[in-house]
Amino acid sequence: MNNFALCPLQRGYTPEVANNLLEQELMGGFARQRVQFVNNTHTITASVMLDDGMKQQYFWAFWRSHQSNPRPFLWRLIVDDVEALTYVCQFIAGSLRIDERDGKVYSVSFGLRVKPNNTGKEFDQIIIDAWNEGNPIKLFNLLEKLVNEDLPSALGGL
Template sequence: MNRMKYCVTQSGYSAKLGDGVVSQALDGGTSRYRQALKNVPHAVNVQWVVKEGGYQYLMAFYRVWRRKPNQPFLAKLIIDDASAEEYKCFFKTSPTLSEKNGKIFTVTAQLEVMPALENKDMDDLLVEFGNQSDEDLFDLANPLEKLVNVDLPNALENLDA
């Protein structure tokens, strides 16, 4: 399986999560919702900003994929978690040269991305934490940040006096 060399830029990046939820409008009330499908792919709009060699690579990568379009490729994306993870992808639309500014090429495309495996226990834990606490999850998960940037300087201030 081929692996995309370049990471996408953060600007020009959006993802519509495939949820598989179907709704039916009802007269005089709220809609009825149910999960109808599982493992529905995500639609991700991506953008790369590269130099000439990068542009040649992206076009070659697409042409190689196009020869066997039923074969996914790997790309690092941010979808299901806050950090980049590798996903199996397909080109939903062919790459588009959106802008060329001097020696800089901006290429956009839409990818169809297979969802990552869900960790239901972790999801339940995160939502339960959110229900019971006003703290940001980052503050709880990264106590070293507070220790180094707040507690330590405050402690050193007292030593100077």
């Protein structure tokens, strides 16, 4: 699987997080909801700056390669986490646009379907429980003190 090497621009970077629910509005109260899909894809509009000839040549080669043989590729993005993770992506047909042009420098934007990176229900529940207990920063500071101060003291230089 190919890795896309260019970094996305922060402007024009709009993820629409996957929705796995089917919802039916009711006359009053909460809507009726149920899980309709499992691992539905995120959709993203991303942009990259092609500010030199090498980047332009790479982008167009990568794009043409995936137009003649549509297949998933890997790209580091920030979607539903706090840091950039590698996601499996697919270009959305007909979504490529050439945006700002300033002489030989320009940006392109395109749509992507992105497969979610699931961290796991247990990990998510640990985070939720830490917040439900009060101040999670206090809890994590206690763990940091335990690992970095108390444990080395307890081992006594072993």
